[in-house]
Amino acid sequence: MLVAVDIGNTNIVLGFLDESPKDDGYTIVGTYRITTKANHTSDEYGMLLNEFLHMSGFEADDVDDVIICSVVPKVMHSFRASIVKFLGLEPMIIGPGIRTGMNVRIDDPKSLGADILADCAGAYHVYGGPALVADFGTATTFTHVDGHGVIDAGIITTGIRAGAAALWGDTAQLPEVEITKPKTILGTNTRDCMQAGLYYTFLGGVERTIEQFRRELDGERFTVIVTGGLGRIFATDTDLIDVYDPDLIFKGMAYIYNRNSR
Structure with missing residues (x-):
């Protein structure tokens, strides 16, 4: 499963994308919103992420990779750290050097x-x-x-x-x-x-x-x-x-x- 994270100015939206033969290779099986707060710690973000995974019937071990899209630099350090700490993964971040096809x-x-x-x-x-x-x-x-x-x-x-x-x-x-x-x-x-x-x-x-x-x-x-x-x-x-x-x-x-x- 791929976890896609959209970090916006008002909300952080998480999408759980399960592999399937449809469309781009993934089916969206769950979406969740968190209020964007720069003072959240990596532990807080990690606990919320794990809770959302459980609510969708998944475990941390089910996550193969994470991709992040962010327009809030202040949040990036804590959220990236939560992915590394709780999922053991280094997330892919959309930015310079990423191939987008555009x-x-x-x-x-x-x-x-x-x-x-x-x-x-x-x-x-x-x-x-x-x-x-x-x-x-x-x-x-x-x-x-x-x-x-x-x-x-x-x-x-x-x-x-x-x-x-x-x-x-x-x-x-x-x-x-x-x-x-x-x-x-x-x-x-x-x-x-x-x-x-x-x-x-x-x-x-x-x-x-x-x-x-x-x-x-x-x-x-x-x-x-x-x-x-x-x-x-x-x-x-x-x-x-x-x-x-x-x-x-x-x-x-x-x-x-x-x-x-x-």
């Missing part, structure tokens, strides 16, 4: 986030290109992959949860509300007004962004693939999104692992 043609290729790289590898490997890959996480990113697997452009903007937190955090009387699709945009109370405002302005921004990519790419018929925890809220409410794939990053990590199999 060609990165932006001004500074090394600045591309490992999570975006894994998302794009998964999108191109599973769905082909050209594609526009959108990740609705702590930040919202849109990344374009051409028909030959070249990552050549993208944008980064505020995630809806971060924007919502700023709304109620910087105002005296606005409460914290759940981010969800409202029944109507015609709000008649503070909560409904906030939910409608957050939802529809974000959705409108997503649609405008996709349209602008298409306009500047001379009408290219790319596939729009959305991932990230909040992606499912919006994916069914616009015709501009073609695919919602919550496991896209794990598919990309499995593909990258196979290209660097040890």
Whole structure:
């Protein structure tokens, strides 16, 4: 079994990928989330990892290898140490020197986030290109992959949860509300007004962004693939999104692992 670990700014997501003849050679048999905290020790991470393995019916000895994708350097030391201590494995880390099967043609290729790289590898490997890959996480990113697997452009903007937190955090009387699709945009109370405002302005921004990519790419018929925890809220409410794939990053990590199999 391969353990894939996505260390993000808000959550650490673990995927347990069991060998199978399907697709990229792995089936996702379990996913778990941990709140990202820089002060967690390697022992804490190791205990959580072992507990999640047991919950999925596995033992530490069932793990053949580990691959990590991280955008939080402060967490990497402790988490890597937990893998070494509790599993006896040196994890593969997505970064310089790793073969990804993707060609990165932006001004500074090394600045591309490992999570975006894994998302794009998964999108191109599973769905082909050209594609526009959108990740609705702590930040919202849109990344374009051409028909030959070249990552050549993208944008980064505020995630809806971060924007919502700023709304109620910087105002005296606005409460914290759940981010969800409202029944109507015609709000008649503070909560409904906030939910409608957050939802529809974000959705409108997503649609405008996709349209602008298409306009500047001379009408290219790319596939729009959305991932990230909040992606499912919006994916069914616009015709501009073609695919919602919550496991896209794990598919990309499995593909990258196979290209660097040890």
